[in-house]
Amino acid sequence: MSSLIKVAAAAALALAMGASAAFADDTLKFGVAAEPYPPFTVKGADGKWSGWEVDMRDAVCKQMNVKCDWVETAWDGIIPALQAKKFDVIWSSMSITGERAKTIDFTDKYYNTPANVIGPKDSTATPDAAGMKGKIIGVQVSTIHLDYINKYFKSVAKEVKTYQTQDEVNQDLAAGRIDAVMADSLTLQAFLDSDAGKACCKLLGSVADDPAILGTGVGGGMRKEDTALKGKINEAIKAIRASGEYATITKKYFAMDIYGK
Numbered sequence: 001m002s003s004l005i006k007v008a009a010a011a012a013l014a015l016a017m018g019a020s021a022a023f024a025d026d027t028l029k030f031g032v033a034a035e036p037y038p039p040f041t042v043k044g045a046d047g048k049w050s051g052w053e054v055d056m057r058d059a060v061c062k063q064m065n066v067k068c069d070w071v072e073t074a075w076d077g078i079i080p081a082l083q084a085k086k087f088d089v090i091w092s093s094m095s096i097t098g099e100r101a102k103t104i105d106f107t108d109k110y111y112n113t114p115a116n117v118i119g120p121k122d123s124t125a126t127p128d129a130a131g132m133k134g135k136i137i138g139v140q141v142s143t144i145h146l147d148y149i150n151k152y153f154k155s156v157a158k159e160v161k162t163y164q165t166q167d168e169v170n171q172d173l174a175a176g177r178i179d180a181v182m183a184d185s186l187t188l189q190a191f192l193d194s195d196a197g198k199a200c201c202k203l204l205g206s207v208a209d210d211p212a213i214l215g216t217g218v219g220g221g222m223r224k225e226d227t228a229l230k231g232k233i234n235e236a237i238k239a240i241r242a243s244g245e246y247a248t249i250t251k252k253y254f255a256m257d258i259y260g261k
Helices: 003-021 052-064 075-083 144-152 166-174 185-192 195-200 227-243 245-251
Strands: 027-033 067-073 105-111 115-120 136-140 159-163 180-184 201-206 218-222
Touching (some): 027 075, 052 067, 052 245, 067 075, 075 218, 105 227, 115 166, 136 144, 144 159, 166 180, 166 195, 185 195, 185 201, 218 227
Parallel strands (some): 136 180
Antiparallel strands (some): 105 218, 115 201
16 A cells, blocks of 8 residues: 555545544434523423424434434533533523633534513613613523623613523513513513413613624534534534525424524
8 A cells, every 4th residue: 555545545534533522322412401492492301302493403413414412411510511511512591702712612503593581571671872861670690691791781770690501591581570581582472472471571682793702603613623523413413404494493483493594
């Protein structure tokens, strides 16, 4: 075998090994926040996960011809858990931001939706600094939405209250303990469509975009060294979109395209 052929063969072997080195026994482990985040991830009483992101994960794994598994982790510890190799990819509605990219890498985006603010039905507040003046604002901890609030609203708000889960934020809004909530538009809409949401609350609008804080869409969070695996997942996402399967999955949960620009 010529030296050129040997080099090519070694490169091919290295690529193949790199694609599978991040996960053993053909089982790709996806890290998901243990807290429910409907309609993206919801854990049933039987312990099984469902939701848009679950269906997308299954489609990605089918496209890659690998087995999948979930690893549940508290949201505020999910990046350290990835770095500790407890799983292979964060698949839990994590926005792609420059700040996070200093620590981890990301797959291509798989959805991109605006950030909204909701409040009580009788609220006249608007989703800007003037509208949030004197308000008690609720938000989930360790999120881009908290970062946004800290930059634009904290100086004028009466108080910024943080919570471990989005459900807890919504419950306090429904109970009248806070005046406004900021989060992803789709998860807030799921709450507004629920019985509790219909009874208490309404959409106040979308915040002004700030890509430096809010990011450029949601992607899978990965360790920086797992470049081959990232390439495989990106190929799978592209194939799912091209085949129409992405649109089919999305129509099960949403009345609009959520891929964004």
